[in-house]
Amino acid sequence: MTNIERYLKASLKSSKSVTKEFSTSFSLGIKCLGKDIRESVYSIYGFVRVADEIVDTFFDSNQEILLDEFEAATYSAIEEGFSTNVILHSFQNTVNKFKIDKHLVEAFFSSMRSDLNKNKHSQQSLDDYVYGSAEVVGLMCLKIFVYGNQKSYDSLILSAKKLGSAFQKVNFFRDMNEDFFEKGRIYFPGFDLEKNLDEAVKKKIESEIKSEFDEARKGIYKLPNSSRFGVMLAYRYYLKLFKKLKSTSSKKLLRKRVRVNNFQKIILIPSTYFLSIFSFLSKKL
Numbered sequence: 001m002t003n004i005e006r007y008l009k010a011s012l013k014s015s016k017s018v019t020k021e022f023s024t025s026f027s028l029g030i031k032c033l034g035k036d037i038r039e040s041v042y043s044i045y046g047f048v049r050v051a052d053e054i055v056d057t058f059f060d061s062n063q064e065i066l067l068d069e070f071e072a073a074t075y076s077a078i079e080e081g082f083s084t085n086v087i088l089h090s091f092q093n094t095v096n097k098f099k100i101d102k103h104l105v106e107a108f109f110s111s112m113r114s115d116l117n118k119n120k121h122s123q124q125s126l127d128d129y130v131y132g133s134a135e136v137v138g139l140m141c142l143k144i145f146v147y148g149n150q151k152s153y154d155s156l157i158l159s160a161k162k163l164g165s166a167f168q169k170v171n172f173f174r175d176m177n178e179d180f181f182e183k184g185r186i187y188f189p190g191f192d193l194e195k196n197l198d199e200a201v202k203k204k205i206e207s208e209i210k211s212e213f214d215e216a217r218k219g220i221y222k223l224p225n226s227s228r229f230g231v232m233l234a235y236r237y238y239l240k241l242f243k244k245l246k247s248t249s250s251k252k253l254l255r256k257r258v259r260v261n262n263f264q265k266i267i268l269i270p271s272t273y274f275l276s277i278f279s280f281l282s283k284k285l
Contacts, residue, residue: 042090105136107136122189178257237268240260244260
């Protein structure tokens with residue numbers, strides 16, 4: 001193994017470490033992907049997490065400068081095929097290996113930047129934000145899942161976008177307390193958290209999320225064997241979380257963070273595995 005190969009190996013391990021530290025649910029799903037694609041997916045989530053922390057955590061620093069520097073370093077890493085930042089070196093390797101479109105990366109940074117200067121959203125700005133913060137991440141992962149095959153990628157774009165959107169909107173509900181009281185953000189139009197929360201608005205959003213989950217499910221069954229189990233596990237975890245959020249009033253969501261505990265996550269694994277196997281056999285019959 002050359003030193004360049006060792007450096008890439010260490011970089012990929014760093015992305016995995018960052019993902020595991022910040023997200024047990026995504027880490028569990030990634031562990032259930034095929035060995036040949038796990039590291040690449042870790043590289044996507046490691047990259048996303050660093051950008052997320054810049055806009056969500058480092059409030060005592062000049063976040064705009066930090067994000068500008070990180071974005072410039074990202075494009076440089078992709079172009080040069082190398083970075084002294086191990087997270088970006090890992091990310092550029094995946095981007096170049098699977099030919100992930102640059103506009104997906106640009107849309108991601110656009111949404112990250114909006115977190116620094118926008119506290120409330122219209123429906124259009126929310127749609128734009130969700131696309132850049134979540135849907136494009138799903139599309140980056142989709143490129144990995146289909147091993148860069150453009151025809152397969154094109155056929156699954158809608159499902160991947162819907163899955164990313166559903167996940168993000170569930171996150172908005174789950175993190176409503178933290179987003180509002182610690183960061184001053186309200187993502188959903190129609191929610192005035194300083195006054196009364198509108199349950200009718202909540203039900204309307206829940207209906208939209210349910211439709212997105214239904215559309216995303218169609219695509220999951222069409223994924224290659226190497227990714228179907230892991231993606232289905234993440235889907236079922238978020239669906240379970242969504243159902244808990246639906247049964248929780250808006251007022252309670254402002255007081256506590258709804259969770260799916262680790263035991264509930266673990267017991268999803270065997271049933272999800274059999275579901276993924278059954279879907280594979282059904283396609284063969």
